[in-house]
Amino acid sequence: MDRVAGIVFISFGAAVYVLSGDLPFGTFSAPGAGMLPKLALLGMLLFGLVLSLGRGTSRAATRWDDLPHALRVGLLTGFAVACYTWLGFVISMSALVFALLVAVERRAIGRAALFSVGVVLAVDALFTLLLASPPEPGILGF
Amino acid sequence: MTSTWESLWLGFSVALEPAVLWYAFVGCAVGTLVGVLPGIGPLSGISILLPITFGLDATKAVILLAGIYYGSQYGGSTTSILMRIPGEASSVMTCIDGYALAQRGRAGAALCIAAVGSFVAGTFGVLMLTFLAPLLAQFALRFGPPEYTGLLVLGLILLAYMSSTPLPRTLLMAALGLWLGSIGIDVMSGHFRYGFGIAELGDGLGIVPVGVGVFGLGEILATPSDSAARKVSAPKLRELLPSRAEWREAALPIARGSLLGFVVGLIPGSAHIISSFLSYAVERRLARRPEAFGQGAIAGVAGPESANNAASTGAFVPMLSLGIPTGPITAVLLAALAVHGISPGPQLITEYPRVFWGFVASMYVGNLMLLLLNLPLVSLFVLILRVPYAYLYPLIIVFSIVGVYEVNHSTVDLWILLVMGALGYGLRKLAFDPAPLVLGLVISPTLELSLRQSLILSNGDGRIFVERPIAALLFSGCGLLLLMSVGRLLGQNDWRGKLARLEGGES
Numbered sequence: 001m002d003r004v005a006g007i008v009f010i011s012f013g014a015a016v017y018v019l020s021g022d023l024p025f026g027t028f029s030a031p032g033a034g035m036l037p038k039l040a041l042l043g044m045l046l047f048g049l050v051l052s053l054g055r056g057t058s059r060a061a062t063r064w065d066d067l068p069h070a071l072r073v074g075l076l077t078g079f080a081v082a083c084y085t086w087l088g089f090v091i092s093m094s095a096l097v098f099a100l101l102v103a104v105e106r107r108a109i110g111r112a113a114l115f116s117v118g119v120v121l122a123v124d125a126l127f128t129l130l131l132a133s134p135p136e137p138g139i140l141g142f
Numbered sequence: 143m144t145s146t147w148e149s150l151w152l153g154f155s156v157a158l159e160p161a162v163l164w165y166a167f168v169g170c171a172v173g174t175l176v177g178v179l180p181g182i183g184p185l186s187g188i189s190i191l192l193p194i195t196f197g198l199d200a201t202k203a204v205i206l207l208a209g210i211y212y213g214s215q216y217g218g219s220t221t222s223i224l225m226r227i228p229g230e231a232s233s234v235m236t237c238i239d240g241y242a243l244a245q246r247g248r249a250g251a252a253l254c255i256a257a258v259g260s261f262v263a264g265t266f267g268v269l270m271l272t273f274l275a276p277l278l279a280q281f282a283l284r285f286g287p288p289e290y291t292g293l294l295v296l297g298l299i300l301l302a303y304m305s306s307t308p309l310p311r312t313l314l315m316a317a318l319g320l321w322l323g324s325i326g327i328d329v330m331s332g333h334f335r336y337g338f339g340i341a342e343l344g345d346g347l348g349i350v351p352v353g354v355g356v357f358g359l360g361e362i363l364a365t366p367s368d369s370a371a372r373k374v375s376a377p378k379l380r381e382l383l384p385s386r387a388e389w390r391e392a393a394l395p396i397a398r399g400s401l402l403g404f405v406v407g408l409i410p411g412s413a414h415i416i417s418s419f420l421s422y423a424v425e426r427r428l429a430r431r432p433e434a435f436g437q438g439a440i441a442g443v444a445g446p447e448s449a450n451n452a453a454s455t456g457a458f459v460p461m462l463s464l465g466i467p468t469g470p471i472t473a474v475l476l477a478a479l480a481v482h483g484i485s486p487g488p489q490l491i492t493e494y495p496r497v498f499w500g501f502v503a504s505m506y507v508g509n510l511m512l513l514l515l516n517l518p519l520v521s522l523f524v525l526i527l528r529v530p531y532a533y534l535y536p537l538i539i540v541f542s543i544v545g546v547y548e549v550n551h552s553t554v555d556l557w558i559l560l561v562m563g564a565l566g567y568g569l570r571k572l573a574f575d576p577a578p579l580v581l582g583l584v585i586s587p588t589l590e591l592s593l594r595q596s597l598i599l600s601n602g603d604g605r606i607f608v609e610r611p612i613a614a615l616l617f618s619g620c621g622l623l624l625l626m627s628v629g630r631l632l633g634q635n636d637w638r639g640k641l642a643r644l645e646g647g648e649s
Contacts, residue, residue, distance in 0.1 A: 005572040009314055016321070016336075023335060029602030033333035036590040037324040040582075043317035050310040070363035070567050074560070077359070077539055081556040089544060097536040105367055105532040119537055123544065133197060135544050136551075 006052025013044035072104045088138020094120045149491075150272060153499030157507050162202055166504045169206040170511045173213020177233075178221055178523045179534070184214040185580075186358030188474050189350045190541045192481075193548035200482035201497045205504040207478050208458070211471055212264060212505070215451045216512045219256035220523050223249055223443070232415045232450040235422040239435060239442030246438050251384035255392045255440060256447040257516045263400035263448035264509040267455025270404050271462075272502055275491070279463035282488040287595035288606050292616030293466060294589045298582065299623045300409055301469075307575045309627045315574055319582020320589070322347055329587075330594060342554035349477045349584055351546045351558040353470060356576045358542050359559060360566015367532040382517055384440075392444035395425050399448030406449070407456020409468070421449035455505065462490060462498060470580035477584070 020041065026032025080096035087095075097116035101107040128134040156162060176187035188207050195203035218233035223240035236256065243252040285293070302312035325336045326346030337343050384392070399421040406417040425445040426435045435442050457468045465487030467473035479486050484494055491498045546559045569576050600606035608614045 001572060005311075005574070008572070009318070019336070023333065024331075027602060028597050028604070031594040031597050033328035033331045033335060035594065036586065037321050037335060040317045040321035040324065040586075044314060044321065047310040047314035047317060051314065054308075054310065064571065066364060066366045069366040073363055073535075073539075074564060074567075077543075077563075078560055081543065081553065081560055084543070084547065084556060085553055093540045093543065097540060100536040100539070101532065107532065115533060116536070120540065123537075123540060127544065127548075133193065133548060136547065 002054050003052045006048045006050075006054075009044055009048035010052065013041045013048060017041045017045070069104065073100065076100055076103065085136055086138060088140065088142060089135035090120055090124055090142050091138055091140070093123070146273060146276060149276075149495060149499045150503060152495060153501075153503030154506075156201060156496050156500030157205070157503035162205060162500065162504065163507065165198070165202045165206040166209050166508045167511055169209020170213040170216075170508050170515060173210035173215075174217035174512065174515060174519075174523070175526065176210060177214035177217020177219075178527065183357055183361070184211050185471050185474060186354050186361075186538075186542070187214065188471060188478075189353040190358065190545035192350055192474065192478055193545055195478060196481065196548075200479060200484050200494070201500045203478055203482060204475060204497065204501050205508075207475055208501065208505065209508050211475070212451065212454045212508065213512055215264075215454045216257065216260045216516050217523070218450075219260070219443075219447050220253065220516075220520065221527065223252045223256065224524065225527070232418050232453075233447075234415070235418045235446040236443055238422075239437075239439045242436065242438035243440070243443065248384075248388075248438065250382040251388050252440075252443050253520060254382045254384050254517060255388065255444050257513055259392065259396040259399065259444045259448040260451040260516075261509050261513040262396050263403055263452035264455055264512070265506065266400040267404050267407070267452040268502060268505040268509065271455055271459055271505070275459050275463040275498075275502075278459060279488040279491050282464050284612065285464075285488070286610070287592040287599065288610055288613040289616065290592040291589065291596050292607065292613045292620070293464065294585050294592070296616050296620050296623075297466060297468070297585065298578070299620050299627075301578055301581060303623045303627055307573070311574055312578050315569075315576065315578040316582040319579040319584075320586045322352070322579070323583040323586020324590065329591070340554060342550075342552050346587070347558060347583065348549060348555060349474055349580070350549050351555045352562050352583055353474055353580055354542045354546055355559040355562025356566035356569070356580065357470075358538065359563030360570060360576070362535045362538060363563055363567040364570045365531070365535070367530070367535065382520075388440050391440040395421070395441040395445035396448045398424060398428075399445040400452045403449030403452030404456040407453035407468070408459055415450070417449040417453035418446035421445040462486060462501075463488065465490070467581060467584055470577050470584070473581060473584035 017038065020034055020038060023034030023037065024032030025034045025038055076096060076099050080092045080099075083092045083095075086092075094116045097120060098112050101112035101116065102109055124135055157166065172187065172191065173184065176184055188210050191210065192207065195206055198206070215232060219236050219240065222233040222236040223244050226237050226241035240252045240256070243249060298313075298316050302309050302316065323346065325343055327334050327344045334344060399417075402421050402424065403417040406420060422435075422442060422445060425439075425441040426432050429435065429439065429441060431439075457472050460466045460468050461472040461476060465476065465485065467476050476486050479497075484490070484497060542559065543556060546555050547553070549555060566576055569579075596606050597604075606613070607617050
């Protein structure tokens with residue numbers, strides 16, 4: 001696992017370093033805007049290298065069996081984020097909670113609908129009435 | 143000394159105002175809830191609720207948020223003792239003997255001792271904070287850019303040294319955090335770094351979307367609901383009182399845990415986690431019957447629970463007096479103060495005495511509130527724990543989204559939240575601790591500014607970092623720690639390795 005992690009960070013660090021080409025490192029007497037980011041990237045490359053060349057002493061092998069769950073939750077959340085300013089807080093978040101309960105957790109549709117609308121309206125009321133900071137309204141005005 | 147008492151009096155006059163008392167209570171109650179619920183930690187709790195404080199003045203805001211932090215240390219013990227699930231990483235050690243006590247029908251006594259230990263340690267920590275922070279702030283007035291550079295580098299290396307993950311992994315995360323912190327417009331030259339055409343990135347990555355993403359959403363993505371099944375029973379109120387023998391057994395571990403926790407809390411890193419592990423090790427070493435540890439030793443609950451509470455208070459000393467975060471949680475608290483136009487640091491005590499002393503005094507009150515809140519309400523927390531995780535995590539996602547959006551009203555922040563959630567998930571899978579990443583992100587602008595100012599001041603001469611006595615001392619500390627870390631790199635199996643295994647679920 002150490003080797004995989006090391007290689008991931010070496011690749012990432014190298015790619016970003018190449019992208020940083022136009023950032024001036026400057027000199028020690030006049031450090032430029034690229035000094036800290038480039039030093040940080042060099043650190044990333046160095047420690048990535050140490051990790052990938054090490055003895056692989058980290059914890060037990062990774063299990064990825066929760067990946068489908070993570071993907072489903074991530075995708076649904078991403079979709080809700082994309083619709084957030086368009087549909088507004090109440091609709092997009094109710095839809096997100098409902099979708100998570102039905103599509104990911106396989107809960108009964110009626111109960112999921114009731115729960116999703118109920119909690120989102122409660123959160124909306126909390127922000128609007130108690131905190132005087134109403135969440136984003138959508139095309140329907142709420 | 144007289145002025146400290148006078149200042150403390152001012153603090154109590156602020157902390158006892160009804161509105162301030164209310165926010166301290168809300169912070170403590172929410173913090174306890176955050177501590178009780180597995181999957182939502184103090185960092186995500188504070189980050190999610192940060193926007194709520196925008197409408198408050200700085201004193202109330204920081205009192206509310208700090209209440210969540212130290213309240214979560216109290217609450218974390220409940221799930222550890224009743225369910226063997228640490229509500230907080232710092233409650234991992236409490237699981238071992240706390241749950242064993244619950245199995246023997248002494249859950250109530252364990253909860254009571256954890257709460258009293260937390261109260262004693264929290265109060266001790268605040269007492270030390272009261273007298274130590276002003277002295278440290280006075281001393282820090284001598285700090286210039288080279289000293290701040292040394293202090294921040296030392297903080298990062300200390301974090302790496304104290305971390306339970308291997309040194310290269312911790313430093314790699316810190317480097318990634320420093321790079322992420324450099325995204326945005328450079329204040330000295332005006333260069334837009336890594337903007338990718340997104341104007342909103344000009345101000346850099348916010349601590350809130352990054353913190354909530356990496357710690358909150360990342361945790362949810364990595365926790366399928368079927369793996370979070372719970373079975374929990376509440377102890378009856380009359381069972382909460384420990385016996386006289388149990389009190390006697392708990393007294394010294396509470397005292398030792400308080401002292402140890404406070405000292406460890408001053409050190410950057412996940413102090414509240416490390417302190418509870420160290421306290422457990424110390425208590426087992428000092429016990430007359432070390433074989434009782436793991437079978438339900440009272441000292442195994444009293445020591446670690448006291449230590450993690452004292453550590454969370456100790457962490458406020460460098461935060462308030464130097465303006466230096468010792469971990470991601472204090473970093474978010476610093477961000478909260480910055481939102482209200484307050485720059486924490488040596489001048490905080492003199493320029494904003496109401497904020498500083500009001501905050502300190504509120505912690506005395508908060509600790510008392512938590513003691514009164516935790517024991518009688520244990521049945522309520524058990525009720526909340528019975529809510530299936532499948533219904534709980536969608537609600538946490540909703541709070542995360544609305545919390546992050548309300549900071550800047552920016553959808554870019556929501557995308558950052560999502561990307562950081564995916565990153566947090568990946569880091570968990572690859573066994574990285576994300577705390578150094580968040581700390582690196584927060585200190586990056588200050589470190590960059592002080593490093594560049596130091597180099598400009600000295601016309602590029604690196605001796606500026608060794609010719610000034612305080613800076614030299616700080617950089618010597620960095621060198622010493624790096625040398626000591628070589629032993630770890632060579633594969634010595636010390637307490638950090640044991641802590642890593644325990645955090646990984648072995649015991």
